[in-house]
Amino acid sequence: MQEPIESAGDWRELIASIHRYAGRRLPVAILVVTIASVLEGIGLVMLLPISQLVFASETRPGSLSAKMDVQLNAWGFDQVIEKMALLCAIFLVVMLVRSVVLIHRDRRMALLTQGYVDYLRSRLFATIAYADWPVIRRMQRADLLNNMTTNIARISVAIQFLTRLLVTVTLVAAYVVSGFVVSPAIGLILLGVIALATATALVWSRRSGRLGETLSLRNRKVMNWTTRFLEGLKAAKVYGAETVFIGGFDAAIADTRAISIDFATQQGRMRRAIELLGAAAAVALLMIGYGLVGLKGAELLVMGAVIIRLVPTLSTALSGLQSVAFALPAYAVAERLRRDMERQRPNGREIDQPPARFDATPYPISLRDVTVTTREEGAEKTLLSAAHIDIPATGLVHVGGPSGAGKSTLAELLAGLYLPSAGTVVAGPLALTASQCPAWQARIAFAPQEPFLFDGSVRENLCWPNLAPSDAALWDALATAGAKDLVADLPEGLDHSIRDGGSRLSGGERQRLCLARTLLRPSAILIIDEATSAVDAALEAEIFERLRTLAETKCIICISHSTALNAMADYRIVIAEDGVAGGSV
Template sequence: MSWRYDKRSIVLLTTLLFALAFVQGVGLLALIPLLTLAGVDAGYELGSQWSWLGSMLELNEALIIFIVIIVVYSTIKYFQQTLAAKLQTELALNLRGRLTAKMLAFSWLRFTQFRVSHLAQVLNHEVDRASQISLLLVQLVSLSCVLGVYSVVSYLTSPGLTLVALVSGGGIYAGSRCLNRLSLRNGEEGKVLRQAYFSAVSEYMQGMKVVKAFKQEKRAGVDLEEQSRRLGCALLRFKKISALVTLYYEILIAVCLVGLCYFFIRWVKLPAAEFIVLLLLFSRFAPILKDMSYRYQQILNILPSYSEVVCILNGDVEEGLSDKSIEVKPIVATRSVRLERVSFSYLSTPGTYALRDFSITLPVNSVTALLGPSGSGKTTAADILSGLLTPSNGQVLIDGKELSEQEITQWSHSVSYVTQESFLFNKSVRENLLWAAPGIEEDELWEALRNASAERFVKALPQGIDTLIGERGDLLSGGEKQRLAVARALLRKPALLILDEVSSALDEENETVIIEAIRELKKMTTVLIITHRKALLSCTDFVVHMENGEVQSRRISSQGLQSIQ
């Protein structure tokens, strides 16, 4: 997977990293003339090739140079950190945009295999964690560059002491590998616990009415508190691992330094100047090695989140045309819409058919009711008719012509689907309508509301069509929400309108309004009703009864007979 970064920014950031390392190396060399001017004999081991610097500079000049080096280093570091943060932000935006596009391109069957709360949690949290890897890698590269420059400069100054310092540091770093494994395990645990907590919060927020009705606020609070406690414990464990890294390095570095000092002073009789260099090398190398290990552990801890994002982005999914910037020409039926001997089986229940050799014909400008007990396959049939699902076997026919896979996608643009729980946005009535048909004219909005028997109640709202209707339309009654959803569906001017249990939660008065609206709808489109309510049959032309994924009976309703006569 590739990130769409600005190449110039990458080159600039790399240049800044090497500049930082170079300036730090120069700062290390600047200490040599300071030592010389302070009366410390540099000696041959300090590198006679650098001793001439002390003879060329006065103390005040050397101090000014040292201050300039610090100012230059701090300025470069500021620009480096700013650019690194900019790249991290770009990565987060890039990842979130690509993930959103990928999820929207999922086929409906693929989308239903995920928990909605899981996808929301990945978009909201895991993407931000994954994007941190870029900054951590930049920091790791920066530290590696600094360590490399220090090593070269130190080696030119005192090869023997440099090798001793590097070997000691490498041994200390190798001993921290067990802590790295703990960080990776903790990262995986944290990812699972974050998903569980986010899922629990989403479920309780969406089901708060049920929680209140059953008086289970205390139980919900205990559950969320337990999930939060587990997540907090995982975070605390990582903090402890990080603190353990610091403890490990500080103790090992101190022990190593004391041991080497004792060895070189007692047995090697190391001169004072070389002893100062030894302390200087350890004071420079030790924090860098500790920071490198800490950054690496952070990367390991974030790696599960990164893998989660990459898994979704690189997953093999069936993508529709909705993610492609091409114009889709809707298909219009002039005689009939038909499913011919269609079979379908869900991946979660292989070998069990939701539909088996199922056939149904919907004559144009008619109302057909699909009846049957729960689990009989009614919604699956509707999903295939709408193009949400592709049948395992059988054909989708428009005016007797079989649709290809691409034509089924085109056909889906000619279908409007109103589900049992119509989803409305926390926006105004106007914005909810325009969501289905951006740029539609004002008179067309009111025409759709009129055809859905929603014009009167919309005009009676405090701000009319510009009234905010609350989250999921909760400021409206059940019947008002359903009629508004029907109006929104009509704005697409569908060739087929599917109404799935639109009156199941309505009282008799609202159901009567819906029935009258359906009677008028068939003058402009073909309607398929999925229902358990017998009252809706009064407005239908045809009735199909289903059971176990098969058609049990077909009949023409009394309304249909009157239409024929």
Template sequence: MLIRYIKTLFEYAGIRASISLFLMLIMGLTQGVGLVMLVPFLELIGLGETGGAEGLATHINGVLGWLGLPVNMTSILCLYVVIVSAHSIVARYREVLNSKIVNGFTQVMRQSLYRALSRAEWLCFLRSKTSDITHVLTIDIQRVGFATQQLLQLIGKIIIVNVYIVVALVLSVPMTVFSLAFGIGFLLLMHPLNRKAQRTGEDLRDSVGNMYTAITEHLGGMKIAKSYNLGNRHQETFRIITNGITDQVVNFAKINTATRMYYEIGAAVALAAFFFVAVVLVHIPAANLLLIVFLFARILPGFSMIQQCMQRITNAIPSFGAVLEMKKRFEAAKEPLLEDSIRPFKLNKGISFSNVSFRYDKTRQAWALRDVDLMIPARTMTAIMGPSGAGKSTMADLILGLLSPDQGTVKIDGKPLSGDFLHRWRQSVGYVPQDTFLFHDTIRANLLWALPNAEDKDLWRVLRLSAVDGFVSSVPQGLDAVVGDRGGWLSGGERQRIALARALLREPSLLLLDEATSSLDTESEEYINEAIDRLHGKLTIVVIAHRSATIQRADRIVVLDKGRIVEGVGYAVMR
């Protein structure tokens, strides 16, 4: 998964990745040259010859002569300032570029996942937990961004360490080999901690996912939880989950601090051994020893930083895997591409079901609908009724094109409801579910969500059709009144009538009301039924309902039981 992650990142970054690597190389070279400038400086201040680096000092003096600068302290210090300034300028540009790469990569991943989610079939969405989707779109992708930042930092640190090693080799091959042996040995000894970091990352991701689930479920059921006095139980569940998150974060901190602890102890031992070998066995000159110690103090922390970056990357890699898995699942169930401009379909004949069967679990013989043959004539009102679990909502979803039959065909005016025709049909549908969804925004904004270009006169027209214009006129802010979260500041009847107005704003050929009045009081239900009476005969209406006040207005009644039609009445005599 790590290799796939790196490949995906560099495919996205393209030429910017090459530029970033080039800038890292420039930074490494400027740091190396800055260190090399210390060679003639040490000679000038009288610390003695630089031993094996005397050829290097000769080259530096030659460069100064080529630049027309005298070999003195002023020239060397001025050149050093120029080199450091160039390093800082390049470093700033590289940091900005890396920031663009990191944030651009996470943005592309988030947008591509959301695009796959938006195009996925409704059944695929039903099989996914909302909290899981939220978790992946937020925390997981954020952790991928952190891993990307750490990867770029890791590459930069590797380049810098290699530059230090090259300079150290010029000064003393034996002591450089000694430093390399310690650094490589340190990475090998710490490698098992990388695997622990990945396992901790997987556990942490699971714990955070459980927290998202608990929060979503508790907020969704807050009212009933309070009415049942279950607040303490939810608190205890949340406490256990968040304790698990804390444990995983602490475990990862232990891994990181163990790396630093082992490094500091090892570095102290290595430094003592380094001085002993350099002074007693190799007899390095004082100036060289000073430079090598300086390099040693840069190289060893570099190895430690490399190890810590690797741990942080492996800790975050499970999140990258989760993003890819969810995206793959959604893309496997994608619908036809939605065009920018879709011309609505005008229903003239009707909707037909021909031997339609559907099941949610394709591995079982549990049919939600079985062998359904039905004709819903255009510009009539059809009521679908039956006990809970009879298949009413499944039939509604098939009419909307949200589900596709496992057997048989759903046709609109004789055209199969599939392929590119799906979106054109949905553009012609007004849908009002039992659980109305309204945004925490104004009445105007909630209506315009269905048709952004609608004018105020269109809004008031559908409000009158829905018998809710009187209510909107009575509130001080009118169309600009805020409805609260999910319409919580409105009554159930007001929410449903505004939802009905929103559906009518689309000027649909089909209006589908799925238990839209089942939870309303008698007065609110009557308002909805009056609105339905106004629309009767002007468009095709399909109502899923239990109450006789709604059903008796239908031209046709379809009774479902256990997924089959058990009764159909040509024209209702109850009206």
């Protein structure tokens, strides 16, 4: 079950995370936002003396308009038209500068916002990529996909609203200062209105956070149904069970829709409440300004303009606060996943660590008192035990045993996906430890049970991840894997596009292409984990005969139920049902 989310701590962590990413760019961005808001306030205040001149109204002694009128007279601007021309010119210059600053502000905030979201996305992606295989094995695919897609998208929305919140808060401050410039009493009333609206929004933000936390759980359920649907669609069509997927998915998205509607309704209520509060404040300000403070027509006009600008800005700010609180649980869930995975990564290969140098020297592999354990559902489980196994430096090695005994665990151990929980695995100068695992894996080529192909050409798939072999080498690998005729018959040969992860190919065809890719990788140890299980027996035997020739210069370890491979192997490892492995020539 998902742990409860602590809102205040997540707010602090989110802001601290943004600060760590932005560095010096953050105070610069805040400065630009503040300058833009100050210019907005100056523009509003300048409307006061301009309006005073337009309406030819009397100014209050000591007011801003009166002081500016005295100063303009001192500068030699005696005529009303001269004063108006100068003030309008200054106003236009202020608005021009404000426009330039706003363009700069919007671009800077967009770069900061999108850059931070991409930073989070890339960091989570890298954390998953560098996580230990046992940790990934325990994760649900739906959880990983939900965090990499839905939660990141919600975080993006939260950051956008957070930047808008920063902008609108500075604007609100500018409007309040404008109110104080006109009259301290007016400024205090504006502060009171803002304080009351903010207190109400903070109370509602707690409910927004709870709604956001519930939405995170419901989105996880939607992703579970999505992955289940994509993985089981073929079987569902055979059984006529499409409605099972449709019903489950519809119910899941109905839950998320209900939460989103609930939040939108709350947002609407808050906006209407702020509008009513603003209307009441406008009436109060006009009555107090005219009846008690003695504001004149132009001053009342400017105050009306301030209120008209303040209310929607305040509504935007407080709606943004709700939106951030609503999306904040997505950040908490994604960060929790990332931290859990990082905490479980040993002191081995780190992110951005350069690849180890490939050593092609064949060494015998020695396993002594090895156990491989993992934690599943809070309990420790032993996956494999091997007291004494010596695998030759070269030759064809067959690994057999009943299904589920631990054959794939042995393959994944020798591929460096698992580290021994106890005992030692040694090949020449290398021991399979956290610190030497990168150097160990630099000597490995691995064909796992599940064939992996992506949308791209045959050539791109064969050269993945970073190979650049010649066409001759590609065709040689395809021939060894029994896939040469398959590719030659494709309309564009090596450049033919493989779509939908190779779903239009048979299981055996996908396996042979993946085996060819494995053969292209420079290696001293080649591990094939049932990578020919979908190939017919005759073709499989041909592939094993070719592999036996390659085994003269490297160690080829094949996990297979094939009796033909067992007969031709130079060394055999048998794993019993209890996971105990033993070897023999």
